[in-house]
Structures are given as C-alpha cells and as structure tokens.
Amino acid sequence: MILLVEDNPDDEALTLRALQKHNILNEVVVARDGAEALDFLYGTGAYAGRDLDVMPEVVLLDLNLPKINGLEVLGNIRANAKTRLLPVVILTTSNEEQDKLKSYTLGANSFIRKPVDFQQFSEAIRQLGVYWLLLNQAPPAVKG
Amino acid sequence: MGSGSQGFASQTRGHYWKISMVALGVTCAVGIGLYRLAHFYVLNEAERNIEAVLLAQKGIHRYISEVMHPTFFKLKAKGLVSEEFYAPEILSSSFIVRNEHKAYNEERKAAGLDAVYYKMAAINPRNPVNKADALEEKLIRMFNENREVKKYREVVRIDGKDYLYVALPFLVNQEKCLKCHGDRQEAPLGLQALYPGLGGFNEKVGQIRAIESIRAPMERQYFLLYIVVASAFAGLVVLAGLLLFATRLRDMVRERTQELEQEVAERRRAEEEVRKANEELEERVEERTVQIATANKELDSFAYSVSHDLRAPLRGIDGFSQALLEDYGERLDDTAKDYISRVRAGCLRMGDLIDDMLQLSRMSRGEIHRQEVDLSGMAGEIAEELQRSAPQRRVVFEITPGITVFGDANLLRAVLDNLLGNAWKFTSKTAEARIIFGRQEEGGKDVLFVRDNGAGFDMAYADKLFGTFQRLHSIQEFEGTGIGLATVQRIIHRHGGSIRAEGSVGRGATFYFSV
Numbered sequence: 274m275i276l277l278v279e280d281n282p283d284d285e286a287l288t289l290r291a292l293q294k295h296n297i298l299n300e301v302v303v304a305r306d307g308a309e310a311l312d313f314l315y316g317t318g319a320y321a322g323r324d325l326d327v328m329p330e331v332v333l334l335d336l337n338l339p340k341i342n343g344l345e346v347l348g349n350i351r352a353n354a355k356t357r358l359l360p361v362v363i364l365t366t367s368n369e370e371q372d373k374l375k376s377y378t379l380g381a382n383s384f385i386r387k388p389v390d391f392q393q394f395s396e397a398i399r400q401l402g403v404y405w406l407l408l409n410q411a412p413p414a415v416k417g
Numbered sequence: 418m419g420s421g422s423q424g425f426a427s428q429t430r431g432h433y434w435k436i437s438m439v440a441l442g443v444t445c446a447v448g449i450g451l452y453r454l455a456h457f458y459v460l461n462e463a464e465r466n467i468e469a470v471l472l473a474q475k476g477i478h479r480y481i482s483e484v485m486h487p488t489f490f491k492l493k494a495k496g497l498v499s500e501e502f503y504a505p506e507i508l509s510s511s512f513i514v515r516n517e518h519k520a521y522n523e524e525r526k527a528a529g530l531d532a533v534y535y536k537m538a539a540i541n542p543r544n545p546v547n548k549a550d551a552l553e554e555k556l557i558r559m560f561n562e563n564r565e566v567k568k569y570r571e572v573v574r575i576d577g578k579d580y581l582y583v584a585l586p587f588l589v590n591q592e593k594c595l596k597c598h599g600d601r602q603e604a605p606l607g608l609q610a611l612y613p614g615l616g617g618f619n620e621k622v623g624q625i626r627a628i629e630s631i632r633a634p635m636e637r638q639y640f641l642l643y644i645v646v647a648s649a650f651a652g653l654v655v656l657a658g659l660l661l662f663a664t665r666l667r668d669m670v671r672e673r674t675q676e677l678e679q680e681v682a683e684r685r686r687a688e689e690e691v692r693k694a695n696e697e698l699e700e701r702v703e704e705r706t707v708q709i710a711t712a713n714k715e716l717d718s719f720a721y722s723v724s725h726d727l728r729a730p731l732r733g734i735d736g737f738s739q740a741l742l743e744d745y746g747e748r749l750d751d752t753a754k755d756y757i758s759r760v761r762a763g764c765l766r767m768g769d770l771i772d773d774m775l776q777l778s779r780m781s782r783g784e785i786h787r788q789e790v791d792l793s794g795m796a797g798e799i800a801e802e803l804q805r806s807a808p809q810r811r812v813v814f815e816i817t818p819g820i821t822v823f824g825d826a827n828l829l830r831a832v833l834d835n836l837l838g839n840a841w842k843f844t845s846k847t848a849e850a851r852i853i854f855g856r857q858e859e860g861g862k863d864v865l866f867v868r869d870n871g872a873g874f875d876m877a878y879a880d881k882l883f884g885t886f887q888r889l890h891s892i893q894e895f896e897g898t899g900i901g902l903a904t905v906q907r908i909i910h911r912h913g914g915s916i917r918a919e920g921s922v923g924r925g926a927t928f929y930f931s932v
Binding site for chain 2: 281283284286287290337365366367368369387388389390391392394395
C-alpha cells in the first residue's frame, strides 16, 4: 500500500496515472492534507477504527500542504513509536537547499523533485515504485 | 563659551592691575627710600665739611686760649709787657679765627670752591662784625635755656641755592674769661681804649656767650641726588615700558587664546556634527539592513513560491498534454499533435526559465562561504559531465592545472557550469571544437579565462551579454534562457571581481574574469 499525501489534484491524477502506466497496482491511499495523512496513520478522524496493523510500504509526502505541512507530518511520523520506521519519500516541487536539509534532518528516506516534464516525472514514479515496493525490504511491523 | 572667556579675561585684567599697582608702589617706595638715603648722605657730607672747618677752628681757638694767652699773661707778670697792652691780632681768638676764615674762603675761591659762611656770633659782641643776626640771637638764647641741646641744624635756601646751616654753642664764660669780658673797669686799659663801647663786657660765668654759626653750600652734593632721582625715573620709565610690553603681550595672549578657544569650539562642533552624521548614517544603515533583510526574506519566500506554485501547473499542463497524446493520439491529426508538442515544449522551456531564475536569485542572496577552491579540478569534472551528456561530440578541453582561488565553492561551481556549458553549447556546430580554461597576467593580477572557438558574438553587443534574459542567438540556433551569464556576473561581483567578454562572430568567444 502507498500513502500519497498530495493536495494538488493534477499532481494526484498524474501520479496515479504514472503508477498505473507502469503497472504498479498496489493500493494507493490519497490524503489531501497533512491532517488527513496523520488521521490515516493513527486511525483517527475520518479513519477512526482503521486496522492499524496495516501500514503503507512507503509514504510519498509533498511538502507544501494545507493545515499541517509536510515537514510537520514527517516530524510527527518520526516522533511516534508506531510510525517512526515508516519509509518516507519527500516528493515535492521544491528545489530549495533548506527543504532538503530539513527533510533529511527530520529523517526522510529520500528526496525527489517532481520534474515539469511528465515523461521524466513518470519515469521518477516508476523508479520509486520499483525501488520502494519491490526492491526495498520494509521494516518489521511495530507491535502495539 | 564667549562669556566664559570674557570672565576669564576680566579676571586676568584685575589681577594684572593689582600686580601693576604693587610694582608701582614698590618702585615709588624704593625711589623715596633712595631719595631719603641720598638726602641723608648729602647732609652728612655737608656736615662733615662743616665739622672739618669747625674742628680746625676749634684747634686755633684752643691754641690761642691754651698757649698764647698763658704765655702772654706770664710775660705780663714778668713785667715784659705793659699792663695796658692789648692787640686783637694776638689776643682775640674771635678776631684771629674770623680773619683766618676770611683767608680760608679766599683760598677756597682760588680753588674754585664756594665760600663757607662762618661767624662767631654773639648777642653782645665786642666787635659789631660778630653781632648775631635774628636767627643766631634766637639760637643763643635757645642754647642757654636748653643746655642739653648741643647742635642746631637746618637746610636753608638762599638765592635758589641750598645750604646746610649748623649752629653750635661755643663759648661758655669761665672765671678767666672775665678778665677781659667782665667789668669794663677791670679790663686792660688797651682793651678799654680799643673798644670804647660796652660790647663784650659784663659777661657772666656759665653763660653761653657765643655760637659758631656756619653755612656750607650743598649744591655739589645735590648732584648725587639728581643722579639718584634720574636713575629712579629711568627705572620707572623702564618699568612702565615693561608694563606696556606686558600689556601688549597679555592682549596678544588673550587674543590668541580666544582664537584658539574659538577654534576648539568650532572643531568640537564639527566633531559633534560628524558624530551625529555617523549616528544618522548608522541608523539609516541599520534601517536599510533591516529593509534589505526583509526584502531578502520576501525574495526567499517569493522564490519558494515560484519554485512550487509556478511549476505545479506547468507539470499539470505537460502531464495532461502527454496524457491527451497517449490516450487520444489516434483520434488527433498531425496538426493537433504538433500543437500539443508545442504546448509541451513551451512548458519545458518555462520550467527551465523558472529554474534558471531561481538559480540567479539563489546566487544573489545567502552568505558567501570563502575557502580555497580548486577551479582546475572543478573545470575537469564539468568537462567530463558535458562529455558524458553527449558522447558523440568531439571536443578538446585544455585545462591549465593548479588554478585555485579563495571563494565560495558552490557559487564558483555555478560560474564554471555556466561558462563551460556555454562554450560547450556554442561549439556544438564547430568542426574541431576547443574549449580552454586558463590563466594569464594582466597588470600584475591573475585573470582567469574560458575560451572557445564556437559561434562567438558581435562585440557591438558585448555589453548586453550579461543582462537578464539577453540572448544573442535564436532559440532555434542555440537553446538557453539568457539568465546564465547574468548569474555568472552576479556571482563574480559578489566576490569583488569583474568579468568581461571578447569575441567575434564565427570565431569564438573568451570570457575573462577575476575573483
């Protein structure tokens, strides 16, 4: 399962299209802001009662988000015992040094800049899917 | 300031007058003292003259009374001299002394000296020549009444000349004197015959019969007084001169002091103004710094927004154009496909523009972290990367080894990226492309350069090369955004260096820069 945290519906559609195009058929949960992402991960709000043993293999996290921004979401994930080992890939339009520095400092596993060129973007998504969903071994689930 | 200095001056003036008065007083006192001393000396001198005369005459008197009289009376007793014999030339001391003094005065006159008045003055003289004048008579009575007074002295002025007048009690009648000065009937007959009047008789024992009255001129001695007075006057003149000089000096000092004080005040005022100006400047700099910091922050957030918000829709346009092409391609004719590809090209170009603008803005702000940077090594890496990006191209890179500068590695990397990238780009249509990174000396300074033998440019547009969005070639000829060299120039300037370009169309370009 992939948790895609993305507020831009165009980017969401293009990401989903790219995944689909490259036959990455894992379930994709889309959260449209930081609060929704945290609700999903902790089973609160709209996701109350969700089976918390099921955690995404990777979180694709945009930085510029309404309500709670990406860096705060990342910080929250890393601060929580249940989610702190979750692979988080920052997928953003930003190319700022500061964003990269803060993301890695907070414990991001990867930082990908979304290219304007859709073909390049599509290729990036393909590689992400291949790497994090197939190649990479997810951390053992944390019980509790 | 002004009133203070005036107060100081008046205080000095008061002080000065006090000193002047004291000096004048002292001078006057000394002058008076000197005058008194001189006067005393002059009197003393005159008195000594008189004394000398008196002592000489006293000696004669004594000789007459102690030697001549006893001898005469002895001869008389032996019967050698007649009882009636009397001759004043031999027996009268006053007669002898008077005539001796007359001769003395004649001698003085012959020696060019003033005469000394001398008189054996008596109230009741035998010879009227010895008759006391009014003063002398008064003095005789005074001496008789006051026996303790032994001398009368006074300075008198006669015909404009000063004289020292001295009177001394002379003869006190004794028993033996009465032989000739007692009862007329008892006196020698010769005496009685010679002096028919009563003068000189009926004297009483113990009575002061005569005084010595003497008057000596003081003119010569006054000469000394003149010298003393003249000296004192000269001293006063010198002192006055000194005081005048001191006044001038003091005035000069005061004027100069005032000038200096004014100068100091002006300087202080000027310093104060400079200080104020500095403060204002500092405040303004601080304000401006805050403004710049704010502007930079705004620029940062603006750049961030551009980076995010401008690119996202572009990605949408490009993505959905691609999707359109992929999903509905068979329903579109070639013209429609061409339009879509143009839309996509526009998106990509805009993406590049945004990226380059972001780089330009990023290079313009932030701090410079200076360190030793190996530019030759950096140029080598870039050359390799360029070669890798287009392995089919054959380009000769000549990189002078060991070029290092002190600067910001990231920013200098952007400079070389742009310059070498440009050289790479503009030699893409050159048969035997050569790109050189080297160093040469210009006016004692090291200047670095990147040279190529590519498309070059018209020197007429040399000043436009470094402007933002300035391009000298069409997009069809050479791709690019026209921001690269603007970025390069900004970085070089931020390092305190300079950059210029030389070239000609078709014969390559050289970019000279110093850091």
